[in-house]
Amino acid sequence: MTRVKPSSAGEPPLFERIADELRNRIGSGDFPPGTKLPAEQEIAEHHQVSRDTVRRALTVLTQEGLLSAGRGQGRTVRSHERLRWHPGSFERTSARKDLPGSGHDAWQADVIAQGHAPHQDVDLMIVPAPAMVAERLRTTPDTPVVTRRRVRHVDGEPHQIADSYYPMDVAQGTAIMQPGDVTIPGGLMAAAGHRQVRFVDEIVARMANADERQRLELPPVTVVLEHVRTGFNAEDRSVRVIVTVGERMTIVYESDEQ
Amino acid sequence: MTRVKPSSAGEPPLFERIADELRNRIGSGDFPPGTKLPAEQEIAEHHQVSRDTVRRALTVLTQEGLLSAGRGQGRTVRSHERLRWHPGSFERTSARKDLPGSGHDAWQADVIAQGHAPHQDVDLMIVPAPAMVAERLRTTPDTPVVTRRRVRHVDGEPHQIADSYYPMDVAQGTAIMQPGDVTIPGGLMAAAGHRQVRFVDEIVARMANADERQRLELPPVTVVLEHVRTGFNAEDRSVRVIVTVGERMTIVYESDEQ
């Protein structure tokens, strides 16, 4: 049944119809998350099409984030839950959310509130500034900058990258240079004597690059959200850039209530 | 030259190396926007691989938004300019940006400021509420709602979709029901007697669906940004949902200066 007719007149191509059918069955709960799909061969015989046609359908669904991939593993329906992230409240309410001594920053508190377990790995490095960062820190590309590279995990799975970049002179001799996952009440910027009084956020959708695919353990050709926050101090100098990249997350901004 | 070696040991697959090479040549200005690439056959012969392998490389680049596609048209390098959109300022500064009688709303002013020509098509319809909208308007799916469906063009090309949804009782008998591209100083909500005092924005990256591909004239499998704004009135009732979907745009939020 559900037999797909060979490329009939005018209508959408075979692989697209197969993709649509599978997408519907996933969406309708027919194939709940965790379900292992039949092998490509099997689906091909079932629909009376070539294996390659089935592969094209499955590739589309994989790129949409609905299926996992992997040699020798078969294909599994992924959970489609999206974690909500509130970058707007990160700075403003940090004083309230950072329970002193609790060891939880605003992101971790946010994840816990959504019923999941957060965890992050942090690497402290000095690197030549990537072009995008250099531009925002108003310096020349390849100038050395301090970066704290974070991979944030949720329930043990890598979930988002959050790399922050500081000019050398800002970071030098402050808590910013402290390695590991440190939580400082009031935030690293304040500890460094640079109160962040203003920020600009830029949000973009794009494909993950090779580095991101590796750090987040993503299949090839995956869509990610990129959020770049540039922070300015009281002298209106940009003193920090935070690049956050994640798949399957929802960024949430709420207007100030009045 | 630039001859790709046949699938050698351990290293990345052929099609990926070809994709990387072309991506670099595009990025380095070797193939500036507007350049027409050689035909698939030609590239295949040049690299001594099958046409299918070349197609896979080109498909990746197309999905990354670097190339245009199309039967009988060849492949062209697309402009990679991203338009900046400031949804945060849309509501707050609308009073300043809506020059009375100028016929320009905040979005149009934003586009003009970036040196481009805006234009929008508006359709007024009454439709059953899509699940996502129903949820945010706190009603049941398929309840009739009023929608103003916009396609916003930049320099004559479709650029983003901006569909707003209102509960029937809110829209009834107000300027919201006025067809066409109307610009009302102060905004439609105010004209309808519902001052929007608070909003929640949700931002997601995903693949374009069939409807969006058609309205925005996108190739299959394209990444889009989706921005959903839910507006609340003084009684904290959600009275409007605006769904904005666009490719190659940057969403910008700026913190309030102090």
Place this chain on the structure above:
DNA sequence: CAGTGGTCTAGACCACGCT
């Protein structure tokens, strides 16, 4: 080692745009 997905080929036919 059996089964699965990932890469690659060679060829066929179709649909569409351009000139």
Place this chain on the structure above:
DNA sequence: GCGTGGTCTAGACCACTGG
């Protein structure tokens, strides 16, 4: 109508995972 990209097939071989 020619040249282009889009779909589809059949088959080969490889790389990885799991029992």
